[in-house]
Amino acid sequence: MVDRINDIAWQAHQGSVAAIIQLLNEKLAKSGVRTRAIFSDGILQILCEAASVEQLEQSPVVAEIQQILDSIAPRHIRRVNINSRIVREQQLLWLKEIDSDRENQLLWSQEITLIQPNIIKQLIKDFTEAQAGLGKSNFPKTQVSRPLVLVNKEKPKNQPNKKILAAVGLCSLLLLSWVVYAQLGNNLKSLMQFQTSKSLTTENTSNRKVQTPLSSAKNNLSAPSDDQFAIAVRIANLASASGKTATASTQWLEIAAKWQRASDLMSTVPQKHSRYQEAKIRTQLYKKYSEAAQKEADKSKS
Structure with a gap:
């Protein structure tokens, strides 16, 4: 870190x-x-x-x-x-x-x-920094790890420090959410009027490459609910990586669909999950990223 x-x-x-x-x-x-x-x-x-x-x-x-x-x-x-x-x-x-x-x-x-930075690239950079603070996407299959917690059985005295680091990570994500909302402002409200059916139709007819990762994520819905957090983070990482090179409208629509899928999965994480509070924050954050990507898609069409 x-x-x-x-x-x-x-x-x-x-x-x-x-x-x-x-x-x-x-x-x-x-x-x-x-x-x-x-x-x-x-x-x-x-x-x-x-x-x-x-x-x-x-x-x-x-x-x-x-x-x-x-x-x-x-x-x-x-x-x-x-x-x-x-x-x-x-x-x-x-x-x-x-x-x-x-x-x-x-x-x-x-x-x-000074040059105004591209808002989408800035969002991706903020998201990447948040990931660095909360723990990367190397989630174990059997047990989801806590953010910024270093496992060390030989030094149990470090437990208070681990809790502090985890709290700092969650606070960083909350701050990031506030910054995103402040930057986008009223633009986020107008993006909510975007025609969902039109974006889905364009996505399905123009680019089939997204179907493989999204289909695999859908198939994982039958997996235990404890896995939804890790699946959503993997999809979010795919969307973040794609956003660094996207230029065409169809590519931005694909990225928007990935962010929305990640948000939907996060919303299904149960309260008993160890990272439930973080999942609630990520649900809203991923949704905002999806709306921002849809706006970029509209901009690319014009």
Whole structure:
């Protein structure tokens, strides 16, 4: 499991200004440029400083910062204002100072806009991160394992730690569900009006490749109810993998059907199951993924 506390790239992606500046300084070190930043009024204000004017040539500096920030794709940050000046002593109120007299304080200033990441790819990435926190799809056939629980019979004293890790995993999934809903907003409501019969007809006539994994999952309905959780996760993993390469409308319809199937299976997990509460969360999460994939299918048709 990745230690998120020490994962600077992940913190930068979540919107941490300190982590963003650390990555910028690492990548700009060869050019002799150092950066500082403040998030103010919805804009990330970046100050670039160097010992000479040549090191702060506007076009290459702006292009390199744009490329770095687009690769980071920080959450909730779209507008970035890049300022530059010859290096000075540390000033805690540097933004207030340059705002008071920009013509004399700065060499140049330029605002850029970061690329909006594809929402489907972002959903898949979030789902993959959630899977990493809750345990991957290597479920045993006879007994479903608990998320993030490391079996160690020789050290029974670790039991409290195992419970804490399991709780953290469930909290991560709850947070992910909230983020998905906040990102999609009203679009999710409009997607619920999608014609189910039309999508199923198009799926059956255009692409038969999905029939094999889905048929095998349906056949497993006769298996004991304790297996429904593992089956649903396997189907969800198939949908997640397919979403990374899908481009055509028929492919997105196939992915939407897989997510819906996984959601339906999760809803059949009984209360006595050891992961019943997690199954309830995944039922709603998989349903949202299915609706998002249906929206992508409509977009591909137009």
